[in-house]
Amino acid sequence: MIEKHILSQFDNDLEEIQAHILKMGGLVEMAISDSMKAFVHKDLELAQNVRSADAAIDNLEELINEEAARVIALRAPTAVDLRVILSVIKVSANLERIGDYAKNVAKRTGVLIQMNEIEDAANALRRLAREVELMLKDALDAYVQRDVSLAEDIIRRDNDVDQMYNGLFRQFVTFMMEDPRNITGCMHLHFMAKNIERMGDHVTSIAEQVIFIVTGEMPSEPRDKADVTSSFKP
Amino acid sequence: MLDTSHGASATNNPKILARGLSVFYGDKQAVFDVDLDVIDRSVTSLIGPSGCGKSTFLRCLNRMNDTIPSCRVRGSLIFDDREIAEYDPVYLRSRIGMVFQKPNPFPKSIYDNVAYGPRIHGMAKNKAELDDIVEDALRKGAIWDEVKDRLDSVGTGLSGGQQQRLCIARAVATKPEVLLMDEPCSALDPIATAQIEELIHELRENFCVIIVTHSMQQAARVSENTAFFHLGNLVEFGETKKIFTNPDDPRTESYITGRIG
Numbered sequence: 001m002i003e004k005h006i007l008s009q010f011d012n013d014l015e016e017i018q019a020h021i022l023k024m025g026g027l028v029e030m031a032i033s034d035s036m037k038a039f040v041h042k043d044l045e046l047a048q049n050v051r052s053a054d055a056a057i058d059n060l061e062e063l064i065n066e067e068a069a070r071v072i073a074l075r076a077p078t079a080v081d082l083r084v085i086l087s088v089i090k091v092s093a094n095l096e097r098i099g100d101y102a103k104n105v106a107k108r109t110g111v112l113i114q115m116n117e118i119e120d121a122a123n124a125l126r127r128l129a130r131e132v133e134l135m136l137k138d139a140l141d142a143y144v145q146r147d148v149s150l151a152e153d154i155i156r157r158d159n160d161v162d163q164m165y166n167g168l169f170r171q172f173v174t175f176m177m178e179d180p181r182n183i184t185g186c187m188h189l190h191f192m193a194k195n196i197e198r199m200g201d202h203v204t205s206i207a208e209q210v211i212f213i214v215t216g217e218m219p220s221e222p223r224d225k226a227d228v229t230s231s232f233k234p
Numbered sequence: 235m236l237d238t239s240h241g242a243s244a245t246n247n248p249k250i251l252a253r254g255l256s257v258f259y260g261d262k263q264a265v266f267d268v269d270l271d272v273i274d275r276s277v278t279s280l281i282g283p284s285g286c287g288k289s290t291f292l293r294c295l296n297r298m299n300d301t302i303p304s305c306r307v308r309g310s311l312i313f314d315d316r317e318i319a320e321y322d323p324v325y326l327r328s329r330i331g332m333v334f335q336k337p338n339p340f341p342k343s344i345y346d347n348v349a350y351g352p353r354i355h356g357m358a359k360n361k362a363e364l365d366d367i368v369e370d371a372l373r374k375g376a377i378w379d380e381v382k383d384r385l386d387s388v389g390t391g392l393s394g395g396q397q398q399r400l401c402i403a404r405a406v407a408t409k410p411e412v413l414l415m416d417e418p419c420s421a422l423d424p425i426a427t428a429q430i431e432e433l434i435h436e437l438r439e440n441f442c443v444i445i446v447t448h449s450m451q452q453a454a455r456v457s458e459n460t461a462f463f464h465l466g467n468l469v470e471f472g473e474t475k476k477i478f479t480n481p482d483d484p485r486t487e488s489y490i491t492g493r494i495g
Contacts, residue, residue, distance in 0.1 A: 003488065003493050003494075004493065005491065005492050005493055006492055006493065006494075007492055010492065076451055077491070078450070078454075078478045078479070078490045078491055079478065079479060079480060079481055079487050079490055079491050080487060080491060081491045082479065083479075083480075216479065216480030217480070
């Protein structure tokens with residue numbers, strides 16, 4: 001890590017605000033994993049827990065924004081300090097969105113439990129969510145360690161998530177064409193898959209913030225969009 | 235040492251050009267081999283911890299260091315295509331004005347404070363011309379409206395912020411091209427500071443302004459380019475917005491974020 005400020009209270013402020021990010025990250029990781037557990041084990045109570053736990057994530061985002069505003073007003077951060085403050089505002093927004101997606105996954109679980117199971121869908125969704133959860137864990141590690149190469153790795157791994165989502169999209173379309181009674185279930189499953197895929201995009205944005213903090217620049221190469229479903233024709 | 239071709243200076247015409255400038259006080263070297271291009275009609279700020287050589291550098295520009303017997307200057311310092319050392323110091327100072335940390339008006343009337351320079355340089359043929367010069371300078375110093383009804387009052391009776399603007403008016407009265415400011419706001423309250431900063435912003439239209447400041451926020455607010463000095467070296471020179479958001483040198487980063495003093 002870089003050297004300490006002459007004004008130690010400034011270091012405390014920056015450490016505290018980043019500790020909030022990690023706490024928020026932990027809650028969001030748990031939301032992803034619990035929402036999937038609830039879906040796979042048809043656990044309505046756990047699904048409900050995920051939905052109510054989202055308030056704590058939202059509160060942390062608000063707290064982080066207030067603290068960031070306070071640091072800007074009182075300490076006039078520059079250079080790397082400014083980038084850290086700008087990044088906590090963005091990263092907390094990303095985490096908050098991921099939390100919302102997990103909440104939405106949990107919400108759909110309640111409906112899906114009452115319907116016929118669609119073969120293999122649970123496993124495929126779980127694999128997708130597992131990959132995103134690992135990416136998030138690594139993104140938070142990369143954030144703490146200021147690890148640019150790990151962050152770049154995460155950005156690459158989002159392509160895998162997009163590919164997995166493409167596969168699920170095609171699978172759901174096939175199921176719906178095979179039997180119209182699958183349509184409602186598949187629509188819900190598709191939204192869950194899309195939610196998880198979007199989580200991956202937000203994790204990628206966190207990884208980009210790590211690169212921004214360290215280098216002062218956003219990664220320049222535009223990523224190939226691996227999600228090709230917007231041009232899909234059956 | 236420092237590749238100025240990448241600085242903000244590369245595209246503009248420099249008003250002052252320092253090449254390999256070193257300054258010694260006796261055996262002690264205060265400034266080491268500085269290369270710096272100062273752009274005309276813009277504000278350049280010099281920042282750095284106490285004793286870093288920024289004021290020494292500034293004082294070389296209108297030869298204030300001539301008065302210190304032990305002081306020696308080596309290297310090249312060019313103002314309008316001529317070595318600064320070759321100018322007559324009195325003439326040089328009429329073209330390169332200076333404003334100091336503490337407002338220091340003469341114990342004379344407001345009018346005479348401003349008229350002093352134009353008189354000794356014979357800039358006015360008659361009273362009417364001198365009146366015009368004084369009014370123009372007081373307007374440029376953004377203090378005309380406050381003093382126009384009491385030009386005969388003594389300058390030292392003004393408030394600190396007004397005194398400093400009077401000193402700026404006095405400095406611009408001889409129609410200089412360059413204005414040097416050595417911590418012009420450090421003795422002023424925040425409102426007076428804001429007024430001076432607003433004035434500096436206006437002065438860039440007509441002058442090449444070089445300001446030494448300990449307030450990094452002030453440098454960030456008023457200048458287009460910033461030079462960071464540390465231990466007598468020019469560590470980094472570039473666009474102010476770059477220096478304060480993503481400096482190239484780790485020493486600059488440490489200083490502006492408050493990690494070294």
